[in-house]
Amino acid sequence: MLSPQLSYKQPIVVSPDGKPVALTPWLVPIVWEGTFDPMLIDLIYRQKNITIATTVFALGKYTQFLKVFLESAEQNYFVGFRVHYYVFTDQPEQVPAVKMGEEHNLTVLIVPSSNRWQDISLSRMARLEKLIESRLINEADYVFSLDVDSKFYGHWGVETLGRLVGVIHPGYYQTPREQFTYERRPESQAFIPYSEGDYYYGGAVIGGLVEDVYQLAKTCREQLDIDASKSIEAAWQEESHLNKYFLYNKPTKVLSPEYLWQDQIPHKDRVKILRFSQIIKNYADVRPNL
Numbered sequence: 001m002l003s004p005q006l007s008y009k010q011p012i013v014v015s016p017d018g019k020p021v022a023l024t025p026w027l028v029p030i031v032w033e034g035t036f037d038p039m040l041i042d043l044i045y046r047q048k049n050i051t052i053a054t055t056v057f058a059l060g061k062y063t064q065f066l067k068v069f070l071e072s073a074e075q076n077y078f079v080g081f082r083v084h085y086y087v088f089t090d091q092p093e094q095v096p097a098v099k100m101g102e103e104h105n106l107t108v109l110i111v112p113s114s115n116r117w118q119d120i121s122l123s124r125m126a127r128l129e130k131l132i133e134s135r136l137i138n139e140a141d142y143v144f145s146l147d148v149d150s151k152f153y154g155h156w157g158v159e160t161l162g163r164l165v166g167v168i169h170p171g172y173y174q175t176p177r178e179q180f181t182y183e184r185r186p187e188s189q190a191f192i193p194y195s196e197g198d199y200y201y202g203g204a205v206i207g208g209l210v211e212d213v214y215q216l217a218k219t220c221r222e223q224l225d226i227d228a229s230k231s232i233e234a235a236w237q238e239e240s241h242l243n244k245y246f247l248y249n250k251p252t253k254v255l256s257p258e259y260l261w262q263d264q265i266p267h268k269d270r271v272k273i274l275r276f277s278q279i280i281k282n283y284a285d286v287r288p289n290l
């Protein structure tokens with residue numbers, strides 16, 4: 001159940017002298033380069049024999065992004081740990097054959113096409129919920145849901161694991177919260193008033209323990225269904241509902257914008273290392289509708 005909360009000061013992500021802030025006001029880490037020892041943290045997780053499921057959706061023209069996504073993931077993403085990609089697509093023949101590293105494998109799941117990009121994006125919650133129920137609960141320990149129109153540029157490892165993991169959107173990490181693109185209409189289940197909010201989280205990265213991501217996906221799907229029954233679509237589809245969920249169910253680990261950047265934003269002097277970034281795309285060319 002979501003419950004109302006009192007207003008409080010907006011947490012900062014970068015201090016006034018430009019230093020990354022490494023702790024949220026509810027005392028969980030914000031993961032930046034330099035805040036963890038990759039060798040030590042690898043050693044800790046190596047003893048745990050974990051599997052990280054990773055869901056990625058590539059429908060319509062977005063299948064063109066799979067090759068770069070998967071090839072760059074195989075260079076950087078949980079190298080040395082067991083990873084199982086689940087690729088949801090309407091065109092299985094377009095899934096490229098990418099050489100997988102040791103203990104990395106991929107399953108293709110066929111889903112119907114859609115002629116609205118908004119429906120593709122928001123239906124990810126329902127599909128994630130069902131996949132966890134039917135398979136991941138037995139097949140994985142952790143799960144990440146990632147946007148496909150992206151490339152890995154640097155290390156992404158076990159430092160990102162936690163019970164419930166969100167990423168700070170690169171476009172809003174220095175923005176006053178009243179300018180966040182949260183859903184502002186009270187009629188929507190995703191509504192957040194101007195006086196509330198911690199960070200603006202990107203919908204491109206959702207992660208955590210399978211059980212916790214299940215609760216997130218189920219709740220967001222239920223909230224999306226209520227909105228749909230009232231013919232309301234939140235400003236940023238499932239991303240708006242995700243932000244509402246994280247406001248009342250705080251992540252136990254927050255990833256800095258190193259873990260979600262955008263190729264069109266210069267990164268030098270802003271982040272020490274670029275790990276995962278949205279590639280530049282012409283929306284009119286790749287989406288089924290505008």
Ligand code: UD2
Pocket residue numbers: 056057058059060061062117118120121146147148149169201202203204205236237238239260278286287288
């Ligand atoms: C933002 C979010 C995205 C999602 C969306 C909601 C970031 C960086 N991105 O991205 O996660 O919350 O807003 O509106 O936070 N897709 C297809 N085929 C399509 C269209 C979409 O497969 O024709 C899938 C694909 O996996 C894609 C994802 O849906 O990565 C999100 O769609 P988008 O990248 O077009 O959304 P965008 O860039 O507005």
